[in-house]
Amino acid sequence: MNSPGIFAAVAAAAGSSTDPALITGDRSWSRDELLLTAAELSEGLARRYSGGAVVVETDDPVSTALLTLAADRAGIPVLHRDPSAAAGPSGPAVHDETGTAGRPAPTGGQESPFLGLVRAAADGPEWAGELPPDAQVFFTSGSTGTPMGVVRPAAAVLADARRVADFLGYEPGAPVVCAAPAFHAYGFNYGLIAPLVAGAAVRLLPSRCLPSTCAAAVRALGARTLIALPAHYGLLAQGAGWQGWTVQHLARLRAAVSAGAALPPAVRQHPGNTLELPLFNCYGSSEAGAITLSRVDREQEPGDIGEPLPGVRVRLDGGELQVQTSSLALGQFGSRTGNRLLPVSEPDGWYRTGDLARWSGVTPGRLTLLGRSATIINVAGEKVSPGEVERVISQHPSVLDVSVSAVADEVRGEVPAARVVLRPGAVESELVEWCRTELAPHQMPRTFERVDRIPRSATGKALGARPARDSG
Known part of the structure; x- marks a missing residue:
């Protein structure tokens, strides 16, 4: 039986192996309990599956932890899938449904999560044979096209984890509170x-919890780091879903981290004021892992993502940001690759992010993100970045959220269109007039659709954009 990297790395971690390692709901798991239960589960997985991969579709992060450790130890690839997704990969699947087939034995008096094996086929999808036995696979959100599986071997997962842990100061005695879903990278x-x-x-908290829940968990645990989503900080900046003590309970944090999507305009308008948090914005991807972690302040220019993390190399080629990193994924698969595993990097080892960027004009070595090359809007030959238009619109004090996409135009081919969430009492015409002064004519949205909310993915990416052309 294999003993690949993740299980071994957790077993070798610093600190007491009997102190709480994972806490969720009313359950607390020590590292010893996690490893023993995962070892028992890995034996069952090894007996049950000969080849293929296991699909993990669960909201329970402890279930995700146990399956990750167990499958890593057994040498079985894991496909992490959003349990609310409408469709996904086939193969043996594990979810939170009560059952006994895949339920690990209780350990140390702790009741283990319900892990029901809902499909017991011995073989996974045809392409699963191409996956390395230590693979952890994550599916992109699909906000810019068909969802793709991103294959991350254990070495890349651990390089990413250690880079983040070193930068944020993770160590024994410095607890973490996480309100981001574990099925996302x-x-x-x-x-x-x-x-x-x-x-x-x-x-570990549910991703749809309120800021007050995060604050209570931070205070109770004495946490030094909060891992949350842009939506959590947006609610906090708006004063929604929290009591007066919420910010005080978060004051002892040395880092409050956001990733998955851009921070809401309300956060950018008020960091250091309403929030009073050491807020860090992460730029990265499922393919490359963490690329930058930048402290947010009001003086930053729009799109500033900071400097590359230690060990991450970047370059600009024709305005596109490219990355070399030890946390780079092995490849991608999906319908666009013919369900074949294709490398994500060029032959020279550089990964093309698809993001447009430039070097900051303020501080050497810092990067400013301009938007996605695939979503650039061609307005009669003039190139418009939706992200840049969003950043300008978001600076208006009446704007709580905004999303810009392309719509077809008979004369100019395509033009920008904006969906906006405005503060109560805001006058839409004032925003339109303000945009006329701040945007170039070809950047000006043809329409401003006022909406109550902009649907977003589990990590905050805008959904429901209306493409002007087939994105492939």
């Missing part, structure tokens, strides 16, 4: 694997 890395390999206790 951000929550999995920052809130699950990084604390486990650094010996830091982590309290």
Whole structure:
């Protein structure tokens, strides 16, 4: 039986192996309990599956932790899938449904999560044979096209986790609270694997919790780091879903981290004022892991993502940001690759992010993100970045949220269109007039659709954009 990297790295972590390692709901798991239960589960997985992969579709982060450790130890690839997704990969699947087939035996008096094996086929999808036995696979949100599986071997997962843990100061005695979903690479890395390999206790919360729940968990645990989503900080900046003590309970944090999507305009308008938090914005991807972690302040120019993390190399080629990193994924698969595993990097080892960027004109070495090359809007030959238009619109004090996409135009081919969430009492015409003074004519949205909210993915990416053309 194999003993690949993640299980071994957690077993070798610093700190006491009997102190709480994972805390969720009313359950607390020490590292010893996690490893023993995962070892028992891995034996069952090894007996049950001969080849293929296991699909993990669960909201329970402890289930994700146990399956990750167990499958890693057994040499079985894991496909992490959003349990609310409408469709996904086939193969043996594990979810939270009560059952006994895949339920690990209780250990140390702790009741283990319900892990029901809902499909018991011995073989996974045809392409699963191409996956390395230590693979952890994450699916992109699909906000810019068809969802793709991103294949991350254990070495890349651990390099990413250790880079994050070193930068944020994860260590025994410095607990972490995480409110990001573990089926997404951000929550999995920052809130699950990084604390486990650094010996830091982590309290895992539902991703749809209120800021007051995060604050109570931070205070109760004495947490030094909060891993949360842009929506959590947006609610906090607006004063929604929290009591007067919420910010005070977060004051002892040395880092409050956001990733998965851009921070809401309300946060950018008020950091250091309403929030009073050491707020860090992470730029990265499922393919490359964490690339930058930048402290947010009001003086930053729009799109500033800071400097590359230690060990991450970047370059600009024709305005596109490219990355070399030890946390780079092995490849991608999906319908666009013919369900074949294709490398994500060029032959020279550089990964093309698809993001447009420039070097900051303020501080050498810092990067400013301009938007996605695939979403650039061609307005009669003039190139418009939706992200740049969003950043300008978001600076208006009446704007709580904004999303810009392309719509077809008979004369100019395509033009920008904006969906906006405005503060109560805001006058839409004032925003339109303000945009006329701040945007170039070809950047000006043809329409401003006022909406109550902008649907977003689990990590905050805008959904429901209306493409002007087939994105492939």
